[in-house]
Amino acid sequence: MEQEFNPVTASDACFSESERHGLYRAIYERRDVRSQFLPDSIPADVLARLLQAAHHAPSVGFMQPWDFMVIEGDEVRASILALFEQENQKAAECFEGERNDLYRSLKLQGIVESPLNLCITCDRSRGGPHVLGRNSIVETDLFSTCLAVQNLWLAARAEGVGVGWVSILDQAQLSDALNLPDHVYPVAYLCLGYVSEFLDQPELEAKGWRSRLPLSELVHGDSWGQPLENGPLDALLRDQSR
Known part of the structure; x- marks a missing residue:
């Protein structure tokens, strides 16, 4: 059942100090997780809370363009991993010398290691041909879906669940692998699971890729x-x- 919240008045609109601390902690300690996943499954009630958090993101014209594909099957994940490896090889060829060596040493996905994959999609037809607020900037449906991703990511950090976004994928091939309709775009392919640790720094910063x-x-x-x-x-x- 969806959680009920009491109306907020002007006198209590601000969060308490401990609540603010928790929010900022989730923001600053959120990590893109690739290699620290544990095999423990995510309980159904925890996953339901994460999806509810994502579903409460703001969206243009209250369009709510997102859908959530919960992916646990080995066969599907193996096919996505093959797509990643193909695109990752292409990406590695963009770099030379030490930069190429560093790139190839980075672990950039946890598709098989994580207990759960989640694809968050954007139904670009939802709400009909004229969505309030979307006339001038058509991409606001995609922006809205990204906000759902961030909501889920921050809620996951608060629950001790790691999230990794696999961006090295050809979107057309990913759509085919997941049998998405033509009007549905795969915005984020995510790996979810409990982790052995949350790193002090983003991994790319710690490995010297960027500061x-x-x-x-x-x-x-x-x-x-x-x-x-x-x-x-x-x-x-x-x-x-x-």
Whole structure:
């Protein structure tokens, strides 16, 4: 049964300190998991909570374009792994020398190791030909589905469940493998499961692939490239980047 929430008034609109801590902890400790999966299955009630969290994402025109494919069968996962290996070989050829060696040393999926795979799709026809708010930016249905992915990811971290997004897949081949209708687009192929640990840093950062950019360099003023006026926000961002 869906959880009921009491109406929020202005006096209690803010979360408590412990609630805020939990939310920010999930944000900062969320990881893209590839190689720390345990064989333990995810209980049905936990998975139901994760799917409910995803289903409560905002969506353009309240379109709710997402569907959730729960994938446990070995045969299906083996076919997806074969698609990954094909595309991963192509991706490796984009890099040379030490960069190529580093790329090939990275584990970029946990399709077979994770106890559960989940494909979150976007039904681009849902809501009819004219969806409120989608006339100018047609891709907002895809953006909405990404918000469902993030909701699920943060809820999973709070439940101690690791999530890994397998992005090295040809979407047309993935659609064929999952028998998706033409109007349904596979947005995210995810690996889910309990893990032995959540790494202190994102794995690509720890392995030296890329470093996190300073936030102070990414915040602009009234127009692109214009710095913020010297003030509390500018000072805080610069302090955080040190």
